[in-house]
Amino acid sequence: MGTSLPSREGNLFKLIVKSYETKQYKKGLKAADSILKKFPNHGETLSMKGLTLNCLDRKPEAYELVRRGLKNDLKSHVCWHVYGLLYRSDREYREAIKCYRNALRIDPDNIEILRDLSLLQAQMRDLDGFVETRQRLLTLKPNHRMNWIGFAVAHHLNSNGSKAIEILEAYEGTLDDDHPPDNERCEHGEMLLYKISLLEESGLLERALEELHKEESKIVDKLAYKEQEVSLLTKLGLLEEGEKEYRLLLSMNPDNYRYYEGLQRCLGLFSEKDHYSSDEIGQLEELYESLAQQYNKSSAVKRIPLDFLEGEKFQKAVESYIRPLLTKGVPSLFSDLSPLYDHPGKADILEHVVLGLELSLKTSGGYPGSLDKEPPSTLMWALFYLAQHYDRRDQQDIALAKIDEAIVHTPTAIDLYSVKSRILKHAGDFLAAAAMADEARCMDLADRYINSECVKRMLQADQVTLAEKTAVLFTKDGEQHNNLYDMQCMWYELASGESYLRQGDLGRALKKFLAVEKHYADIVEDQFDFHSYCLRKMTLRTYVEMLKFQDRLHSHTYFRKAAFGAVRCYIKLYDSPSKPSAEEDDEMSKLPPSQRKKLRQKQKKAEARAKKEAEIKTEESQASNASKSVKRHVKPVDPDPHGERLLQVEDPLLEATKYLKLLQEYSPDFLETHVLSFEVHMRKQKRLCALKAVRNLLRLNADHPDTHRCLIKFFHKVGSLPAAVTTAEKIIWAAIEEERLTYGQLREKSLLEANASFFETHKDSLMHRAAAAEMLFVLESNKKDEAVKLIEESINEPLSIKGLLGPARKWKLKDCIAVHSVLEKIFDDQDVALRWKLRCAEYFPYSTYFGGKKCSAITKLAHHQTEETSESAGTVNPHATEFSTNGNLEKS
Numbered sequence: 001m002g003t004s005l006p007s008r009e010g011n012l013f014k015l016i017v018k019s020y021e022t023k024q025y026k027k028g029l030k031a032a033d034s035i036l037k038k039f040p041n042h043g044e045t046l047s048m049k050g051l052t053l054n055c056l057d058r059k060p061e062a063y064e065l066v067r068r069g070l071k072n073d074l075k076s077h078v079c080w081h082v083y084g085l086l087y088r089s090d091r092e093y094r095e096a097i098k099c100y101r102n103a104l105r106i107d108p109d110n111i112e113i114l115r116d117l118s119l120l121q122a123q124m125r126d127l128d129g130f131v132e133t134r135q136r137l138l139t140l141k142p143n144h145r146m147n148w149i150g151f152a153v154a155h156h157l158n159s160n161g162s163k164a165i166e167i168l169e170a171y172e173g174t175l176d177d178d179h180p181p182d183n184e185r186c187e188h189g190e191m192l193l194y195k196i197s198l199l200e201e202s203g204l205l206e207r208a209l210e211e212l213h214k215e216e217s218k219i220v221d222k223l224a225y226k227e228q229e230v231s232l233l234t235k236l237g238l239l240e241e242g243e244k245e246y247r248l249l250l251s252m253n254p255d256n257y258r259y260y261e262g263l264q265r266c267l268g269l270f271s272e273k274d275h276y277s278s279d280e281i282g283q284l285e286e287l288y289e290s291l292a293q294q295y296n297k298s299s300a301v302k303r304i305p306l307d308f309l310e311g312e313k314f315q316k317a318v319e320s321y322i323r324p325l326l327t328k329g330v331p332s333l334f335s336d337l338s339p340l341y342d343h344p345g346k347a348d349i350l351e352h353v354v355l356g357l358e359l360s361l362k363t364s365g366g367y368p369g370s371l372d373k374e375p376p377s378t379l380m381w382a383l384f385y386l387a388q389h390y391d392r393r394d395q396q397d398i399a400l401a402k403i404d405e406a407i408v409h410t411p412t413a414i415d416l417y418s419v420k421s422r423i424l425k426h427a428g429d430f431l432a433a434a435a436m437a438d439e440a441r442c443m444d445l446a447d448r449y450i451n452s453e454c455v456k457r458m459l460q461a462d463q464v465t466l467a468e469k470t471a472v473l474f475t476k477d478g479e480q481h482n483n484l485y486d487m488q489c490m491w492y493e494l495a496s497g498e499s500y501l502r503q504g505d506l507g508r509a510l511k512k513f514l515a516v517e518k519h520y521a522d523i524v525e526d527q528f529d530f531h532s533y534c535l536r537k538m539t540l541r542t543y544v545e546m547l548k549f550q551d552r553l554h555s556h557t558y559f560r561k562a563a564f565g566a567v568r569c570y571i572k573l574y575d576s577p578s579k580p581s582a583e584e585d586d587e588m589s590k591l592p593p594s595q596r597k598k599l600r601q602k603q604k605k606a607e608a609r610a611k612k613e614a615e616i617k618t619e620e621s622q623a624s625n626a627s628k629s630v631k632r633h634v635k636p637v638d639p640d641p642h643g644e645r646l647l648q649v650e651d652p653l654l655e656a657t658k659y660l661k662l663l664q665e666y667s668p669d670f671l672e673t674h675v676l677s678f679e680v681h682m683r684k685q686k687r688l689c690a691l692k693a694v695r696n697l698l699r700l701n702a703d704h705p706d707t708h709r710c711l712i713k714f715f716h717k718v719g720s721l722p723a724a725v726t727t728a729e730k731i732i733w734a735a736i737e738e739e740r741l742t743y744g745q746l747r748e749k750s751l752l753e754a755n756a757s758f759f760e761t762h763k764d765s766l767m768h769r770a771a772a773a774e775m776l777f778v779l780e781s782n783k784k785d786e787a788v789k790l791i792e793e794s795i796n797e798p799l800s801i802k803g804l805l806g807p808a809r810k811w812k813l814k815d816c817i818a819v820h821s822v823l824e825k826i827f828d829d830q831d832v833a834l835r836w837k838l839r840c841a842e843y844f845p846y847s848t849y850f851g852g853k854k855c856s857a858i859t860k861l862a863h864h865q866t867e868e869t870s871e872s873a874g875t876v877n878p879h880a881t882e883f884s885t886n887g888n889l890e891k892s
Contacts, residue, residue, distance in 0.1 A: 005042065009035045016048045020055070028052045043073025047082040054086055062086060077107035084116070091525055093120050109140055118150065119531045125551075127158040145171070149191065150535050156544065161202040168195045187538035189220040194540035196228060205236050223252070234266060242266040254295035260304055263287075274343070276308050284308055306340060314346060319353045323367055326357065326381045327374055331415045333381070334388040341392060351389060358382045380410045387419055395808050396427035396846060414443045418450060421457055428813045428847030430461035432856035441470070448474050452491075459495040462503055467496065488519045490558045497565050507643030510569045514646070516562035517659075520553060555666040563659040563667075567676045570656035573647060574683060656680050671700055671707070678710045682717065687732055690714055691739060698743065705771035708758050712751055712775040715740065719751075751779055759790065766794050766811055770819045774826055788832050791819060796843055809843060816840045817849055 012031045019028030032049035046069030054062035070079040084099030100117040114137050121130040134151040148171035156164040192215045199208035209232045219225045230245040243266040249259045264270035288305045295301050309317050325333050340346045360368045361379040383406035390399035403420045417440035424433035437457035441450050458467035475483035497512030527550050534543035663673040678693035694714050697707040724730040745754050755775045762768030773790040796811045824833040837850050845852035
């Protein structure tokens with residue numbers, strides 16, 4: 001116990017604690033100063049004053065005072081507790097746990113410290129310690145419900161479900177007449193459902209079902225009761241009873257797809273991959289016909305049969321499904337039916353059906369076989385669907401023709417412009433896509449979704465400044481860029497990071513990618529408040545699900561993309577490090593005077609622009625601070641808005657490795673994880689780690705072009721190294737040779753033979769041919785012409801798809817761009833790269849990358865030339881502003 005104070009000062013100390021708890025910090029500071037005037041070395045008062053200052057964002061003073069207080073009174077549990085609270089506020093949880101443990105050595109039965117310690121142990125997943133602490137809390141205060149529940153949850157999280165069940169049953173035995181008070185019925189029902197889910201998880205299914213039926217009257221959430229019951233019935237094999245329960249659930253919600261799936265499982269008519277025999281299809285057809293009569297307003301009961309029906313039956317069903325939705329005008333119809341495109345033959349039937357509807361609507365104004373006239377908008381929605389259909393099949397010419405026809409029909413429908421923007425994006429014309437998306441945005445300035453779509457298109461077109469100005473239209477006033485960060489707008493940060501990476505601005509790209517990583521760190525921290533809240537509110541099932549979600553949080557798509565982007569940035573930074581100013585001056589002195597002058601002017605403009613932006617931000621923050629009538633927390637100005645400090649890392653590969661470890665732990669089933677691991681470890685000369693990456697690539701997809709590249713590069717690099725000298729090197733070399741013998745691609749083959757074999761196996765694929773050609777050039781640089789020939793002899797054959805209005809070919813735009821990059825950067829042959837570019841410009845006429853004849857850049861140039869000619873002749877070209885809607889392309 002700390003040094004005691006006289007009565008008056010003791011009351012003041014209690015006032016400090018109360019003021020801290022009620023957030024009356026100034027009052028607490030005043031009381032602390034009163035004590036310290038008489039007792040300047042009183043440790044607990046110093047500590048409490050420091051804790052109060054910490055809440056006022058005066059951290060350096062806070063730490064100094066708390067450390068002084070602890071130094072003056074090492075045997076005070078209050079000082080240690082406060083020190084732990086200080087560390088906890090800074091998310092230094094391990095240090096906080098040490099402080100709490102020290103406090104408990106002095107006062108082992110302090111419930112408040114034990115409770116705080118248990119929360120940190122749950123946060124850090126110290127499950128053994130969590131169980132121990134919750135047990136001590138229960139022992140000290142057994143009449144508190146939260147202690148019983150916390151002890152049970154601790155055992156559950158520690159993989160001891162049977163013990164958790166025993167604890168919950170013991171808690172139930174403490175209740176009067178086994179019934180909770182009326183104001184706790186919901187919480188008690190949640191606890192019972194949690195206990196039953198524990199029984200189910202432990203495999204005690206019969207006991208769980210019996211317990212569920214026994215406690216039915218005490219469970220308030222009847223839907224959760226029914227879902228739990230039907231889950232147990234199906235797991236116990238009581239399928240007839242399960243069928244009845246699923247039909248009952250369907251009567252409650254006939255649009256829940258999970259209930260239909262459960263009903264099919266009970267009837268033995270469910271397949272994970274939608275592979276059914278003809279008899280099963282007949283039974284399913286009868287089932288859904290009867291369900292459709294019962295739930296005639298349900299969309300799910302009409303949509304599900306489209307997954308298993310085939311041929312004429314599918315055609316009839318899909319036509320009857322599509323017709324009312326076209327009449328009603330449902331923009332999401334294509335999204336609803338898009339999974340059917342993965343079923344062989346169904347895309348052709350869909351095309352045939354909608355083309356038939358389109359023709360009938362144009363000729364008779366109604367559907368085939370119907371005398372009723374459809375509203376004019378029905379034709380527009382049919383064209384809208386067909387545009388998306390042909391875009392999905394990589395026939396952008398037809399898709400654009402259909403969407404243009406729809407726009408002419410109804411020029412005020414915003415969805416048409418959004419879809420046209422998407423089609424142009426897929427065709428490779430990012431500038432025109434951004435302009436079209438901006439046109440859609442201007443038609444409804446209050447629609448956040450359309451605004452976000454426009455921002456995405458602008459970022460894809462590398463119009464970052466314009467995209468940011470558009471994005472902040474839906475943020476609060478003030479520091480708008482910070483608002484985007486505070487909103488955790490990760491899709492925007494990822495898209496802008498990719499744009500900066502494409503433009504070679506590694507500083508800004510890293511800043512965006514690392515911002516996403518910080519958001520995930522914040523999400524991890526945000527769970528802290530729920531450890532006590534969920535136990536208090538008894539939302540136990542949701543609490544356990546939340547913890548499991550947090551454990552796999554870093555496997556989320558956004559984090560994975562951000563980590564991939566950050567690692568790529570660090571690799572580029574390692575390959576092309578930022579040069580010191582002295583080296584830059586030397587290089588500038590070597591340039592011709594005219595180029596040197598231009599470069600200096602460009603640098604001065606950039607510096608002036610950055611200085612002006614910083615001044616504007618400072619003025620805005622000062623003005624906003626001055627105008628505030630109510631005091632609130634002011635966020636500090638970002639000291640590194642352009643990410644320049646991020647480029648000053650001493651070891652970029654060390655930074656990349658931090659993210660690689662997370663990727664390897666949480667995203668081990670993605671090829672790019674191991675490709676990046678290979679690239680980093682080859683640069684770090686860690687051969688065994690690179691070999692491990694190759695092994696993982698072979699495990700995931702041995703035939704992938706990137707796998708082949710890494711395999712050949714690795715053994716080529718190893719083969720070019722000098723013979724092993726040290727014992728460690730000999731061991732590594734022996735391990736590598738032993739591993740090589742296990743690879744069928746290399747067994748009894750040279751690398752050239754393995755590469756030739758890979759080419760012969762996959763010669764019909766463009767990307768595989770490009771990988772084989774690249775590796776041939778790596779293995780023997782004198783065979784460059786032969787390697788180039790492998791690529792140039794590739795044939796872009798048309799796909800064998802029935803019923804198309806025009807040709808669709810195998811090659812994808814992104815693959816052709818990747819091949820061009822290989823020819824330009826790896827082969828370093830501009831003539832060959834130009835030939836490839838001209839060839840691809842014919843296949844992708846809308847691509848701005850290849851300069852296709854229909855892309856906006858070429859079209860705009862032609863229009864300008866026509867306009868100049870027209871002006872010289874005294875006329876004006878009426879089409880000169882196509883693809884420059886709202887002036888966006890001029891700003892790009």
